[in-house]
Amino acid sequence: MYQPKDSSKSPRFTGVRTFMRLENIQTTEDVDIVIVGVPFDTAASNRVGTRYGPQHVRNFSVLLRPYNPDQEINIFDYCSGVDYGDIDVVPGNIHRSYDNIVEGLTPILENGITPIIIGGDHSISLGNLRAFYKKHGPISLVHFDSHGDTWDNYYGEKYMHGTPFRRAVEEGLIDVDHSIQVGMRGPLYGPEDIEDARDLGFEVIPMKEVRKLGQEEVLRRIHERVADNRPVFVTYDIDFVDPAYAPGTGTPEVAGPTSHEALEYVRGLDGLNIVGFDLVEVLPAYDHGEITAALASAIAFEMISLVALKKRREKSPELSSQNSSY
Template sequence: MTKKYQPANSFESPRFCGVRTFMRLPYVQTTDNVDFVIAGAPFDTGASFRVGARFGPGAVRDFSILLRPYNPEQKINVYDYLSGVDYGDFPVVPGFIEESYKKIEEGLAPVLEKGVVPITIGGDHSITLAELRAVAKKYGPVGLVHFDAHSDTWDSYFNQKYNHGTSFRRAYEEGLLDMNRCIQVGMRGGLYEPADLDDARQMGFDVVPMSEVQAMGIPTVIERIRRRAGDGPLFLSFDIDFLDPSFAPGTGTPEVAGATSTEALQLVRGLEGLNFVAFDLVEVLPSFDHGQVTANIASNVIFEFITLLAMQKKKKEEALVHASHTENY
């Protein structure tokens, strides 16, 4: 495939020049010659406490101009293998969650139909239900790797079925998930009752509270995720409040005793080789983000998502070369 779409060269054009796109990728709404797209879903009126995550996609893009294409930890230049664009934002409808769901689904449909991997920036976590609906239409029920301080499996909030605390219960009820391959990591903080997490387990989620993450250690957690995820198509959903507020203060419902930025990156890097067909990162709230601390880690997590795709593409290309050599002998 022609590697057509790559970031602007910051040796030739200063990072502060041009329209803000993720990592200075071209702003093109196309799926031709593209491996992945970055898209914004700036909907935040499904939030139960602070609002303002509608400005999250812009904040993450704004900081992402500092990212460079070579990942030294994974030893790969991602754009040697990938072509990607910033697809812009889906035209959500503030205050109208079900109409916004339709807009997000419609926006994702042509991307997924072409086999392109969407990486969506929220917005609050209510947007993930719309993404999972779109993904399931293409791939059927998918596995889920979910990093978060909250399980988001409440039945309702304020007697409403759709908000950022109910996304994964609705996904379970709608049959969008392969429950044998779903895992939630990082849950912590006070609950209304023990059933808040017990319900998630009864639905079939493997729930790993943050206290268990800290007791087991990151390598063991990675192995647990990998065993659970299996070989089929996967969705990765990353709520920025998975991190401790000292590393990600700019979010709507922060919880103490979360992951460090180093731990978060280690966990994502450890998922290399899994079959991810879509990603999202949600709940970045810039008005509480002093010094762009949260936008910094959010943009780096997304870069690690892209790196996972690059490593997957590299392996496929190497396998083809190996097969070709084998045939010639």
């Protein structure tokens, strides 16, 4: 059983930086979750530097402890986990980077392990989804973001951080009838920037509607949309959160969720058959006081907690999901 170092016995400022102070081992033996960095950022359209996102989140995550009081679970009583390290991307070559992502994730998925993938810009999600398709076929997507990322191209380029989910639909990687996007907002070029995602088959809940519906209703809609215990991939762009709470990102949009709401959206996914996560667009150079790193590491912690809750139910089926009402 792999678990973090005990920081009451070993100071946090010692040792190599890994997520939550987990052991840095590339193994698929006796593990349930792995942390994987994908430090690719040369498909960004504005600020670059998210290649340093994985190490930035790891640096702050040493403050995390194994017990989650909000979910009432000690993660490593039910999960074994390691920091798997980073996938070797190719700066400036997105297609070779995608190949490396698929190659790197395949043994993890083939062994039934849940990866928590830290980017990197949002273009990496296409590589991630290709790997999940090999294992699961078309997969349901739950997408938190301030942008739909379903544009056809940027500057005539088809593979950018604003295009991955259009490409994923075109490649048949996503079960769009059971996929949903939440949080879209900000100035656009036209209504088609939202409607294109709906035309592709996604349910879309823009931030204006999120505020009217309330968090509980949005979570109910997510559960209703996915349904039937089908495998789910969760993609979480940190710019889903208001830049007051997550300034360290490449394309911030105001009027988003608070840090509390950001975490509650993840907690509220309990009960879905989640087989993988990615967390993207953390940009250290704009992260004053490590505000974004603090939140991003907490989001990843909540993602790991969902895996632990699922494992606990598998061991004790009488423990129903706290979100079964959705």
